[in-house]
Structures are given as structure tokens and as C-alpha cells.
Amino acid sequence: MRRDTFLKSLAAFAAAGSLPLSAQAQAQAMKLMIPANPGGGWDMTGRALGKALQDATVASAVTFENKGGAAGAIGLAQFVNASKGDPNALMVMGAVMLGGIITGKPPVTLAQATPIARLTSExxxxxxxxxxxxxxxxxxxxxxxxxxxxxxxxxxxxxxxxxxxxxxxxxxxxxxxxxxxxxxxxxxxxxxxxxxxxxxxxxxxxxxxxxxxxxxxxxxxxxxxxxxxxxxxxxxxxxGFDVEIGNWRGVYAAPGITPEQRKALTERVIKATKSKAWEEALGKNGWTPAVLAGKDFETFVDREFTSLLATMVKAGMV
The missing domain is CATH 3.40.190.10 (Periplasmic binding protein-like II)
Incomplete structure (x- = not known):
């Protein structure tokens, strides 16, 4: 059987609820919003994750969209407004986005999307x-x-x-x-x-x-x-300068997905971080693995926002 015919058959079974999660995941294509222009850390992270999702056989294909500007706020707004309820959509984000939200006060914030996992630190x-x-x-x-x-x-x-x-x-x-x-x-x-x-x-x-x-x-x-x-x-x-600050990157899902869909999407991302493709990306880019998912990740983001705000106030930026 041809690969495309096989995938269509899997998709049909998945739609009917006849397949287990792992098989459904294999049949689904995924979309990745990268809220920055090509060539930077978010772009590299997003494309490495896309390759890992396919390597881990939890996505049949991954499409990417770059939308840079305003520390990711422009891409975030598009992601929130265009991906509501989509269980196969992800957006790359990280500490930079939190800083941009603090300084820019955009109308759309991370609170309107769904936390999935932290991936790396550097x-x-x-x-x-x-x-x-x-x-x-x-x-x-x-x-x-x-x-x-x-x-x-x-x-x-x-x-x-x-x-x-x-x-x-x-x-x-x-x-x-x-x-x-x-x-x-x-x-x-x-x-x-x-x-x-x-x-x-x-x-x-x-x-x-x-x-x-x-x-x-x-x-x-x-x-x-x-x-x-x-x-x-x-x-x-x-x-001689008392300056130490880290950067981290992670992914969020679309607003309006169900708890079950969030759990399934988190499992897919976690599986991707255990793939050979992801391991190679970590080594090639010098990224430190820092996987944190679920409620722990959500709490981490809240803490980071508070900490970053305090740092920026102290530095005279806010």
C-alpha cells in the first residue's frame, strides 16, 4: 500500500475513534507557529521540534509559519485568533516573550493560550x-x-x-x-x-x-x-560585573482545546524530546535539555513572569 493511501486510511480510522492515541498521533499533521523571523533561536527550536515530532512518529508532517515582531506578540495574537480549538497546533515561546509582554503590554497574552512544555535552556x-x-x-x-x-x-x-x-x-x-x-x-x-x-x-x-x-x-x-x-x-x-540571566524556550498550544487534547499533545511533545533527532539538535546547538510539562510548566511560567518583572524594574526598564 502506498504511504499516502496508508495515512489516509489511518486518518479515517482515527476520525471514527477506532485507533489508539499512538496511531492517531501518527496520522495527524501538525502546525507550528514561530513568532519570529527566520534564523533565530525560536526558528531553530521550532524547526528542530518539527523534525523530532516526525522522527518520533507522532506527526505525519509539520508545517511552519514565521510571524516576527514585538517579542513574539504579533505571532502570538495570530496564533490565538486563528488556532482556537485546534489540537494539532503549537507555538514556540520563551523568556523573551514574557519580557516583551511586560514592556509592550499587548492586548493578547499567553494567558489566552494553553501551556504545554518547556524544552531547552541556554x-x-x-x-x-x-x-x-x-x-x-x-x-x-x-x-x-x-x-x-x-x-x-x-x-x-x-x-x-x-x-x-x-x-x-x-x-x-x-x-x-x-x-x-x-x-x-x-x-x-x-x-x-x-x-x-x-x-x-x-x-x-x-x-x-x-x-x-x-x-x-x-x-x-x-x-x-x-x-x-x-x-x-x-x-x-x-x-567583575554582577550579571547572570538565563534564557529558556518552550511551546504552547491553542486556546479552547480539551484537557484530553492537551494531555495527548503534551505526550506527543515529550515523546519528540526523546527522539534521536532532538538529541542531535541539542548537541548541535549547545542547548541544555530542560523539559518541564503540565501544571509544573504552567507554574514555572507564572514564577518566571514575576521574577522577570522584578529584574526589569530593578534594571530600570519598567
């Missing part, structure tokens, strides 16, 4: 172009003390973890955080182009987004916001 790496006069974060700080606006920071949307880290750094060295010259980008591809083109002084994001340029000698890493070195990159703290 820290921000700050880089400069290879020909930059800045050799360390101390050099950057010295220039900021002379003229805060002369240092252009590039990264994700306003409220992203790299934006917060820059504000935390300013505050830690006695500079007015509101004077940080931060340039937000709608996706990792735009940020990379700006760094390579010398349009920003310092760029920030996850290591995975910069790795190929660091390896090729086109970018030079000068700090990481982790508690310990990453790939030999010195931490902010060891350079």
Missing part, C-alpha cells in the same frame, strides 16, 4: 565583530562610562534576555539603564547581519546562533551571562 553570549576595538566586556563598559549612547547593543526584541542583561550591566556599573542604546531585531538573521556589518557595537543571543561565525573568525565572543564559562567564553561575573 545563556546569552555577547559578541563583537572580529575587527572591533573592544577586546573584552571591560572595554565596552569603559566606553559606556564615557558615552552610553556610543555603544549600540543589538539583539532580540525589547524585553529580551540580552536587552535585560545590557540594562543590568549598566545599572551594575552606575550607568542610567534608560541610556542604553539598544537596537531590537525581529529575528536572529537580522541581528547577525547587523553585527557582521558593524551596524551595532555588541550583539547578544544564544551561542547556537553565533557559533558558525565565531568558528569562522567573523565574530569574537567577549562574555556569557552564565554562572560558568561556556566554550571557554568568560562570564560577566568573572570580569
Amino acid at each position: 545563556y546569552n553570549v555577547f559578541v563583537v565583530p572580529s575587527d572591533s576595538p573592544f577586546k573584552s566586556m571591560k572595554d565596552v563598559v569603559e566606553q559606556m562610562k564615557k558615552d552610553p549612547g556610543s555603544v549600540k547593543w543589538g539583539g532580540g526584541s525589547r524585553g529580551s534576555t540580552e536587552h535585560i542583561a545590557a540594562a543590568m550591566l549598566a545599572r551594575a556599573v552606575g550607568i542610567d539603564a534608560t541610556k542604553v542604546n539598544y537596537v531590537p531585531f525581529r529575528g536572529g538573521g537580522e541581528a547577525v547581519a547587523a553585527i557582521l556589518g558593524g551596524n551595532v557595537s555588541v550583539g547578544g543571543s544564544g551561542y547556537s546562533e553565533f557559533e558558525q561565525y565565531i568558528t569562522a573568525g567573523k565574530m569574537r565572543p567577549i562574555a556569557v551571562t552564565a554562572p560558568q564559562r561556556l566554550k571557554g567564553i568568560p562570564t560577566m561575573k568573572e570580569q
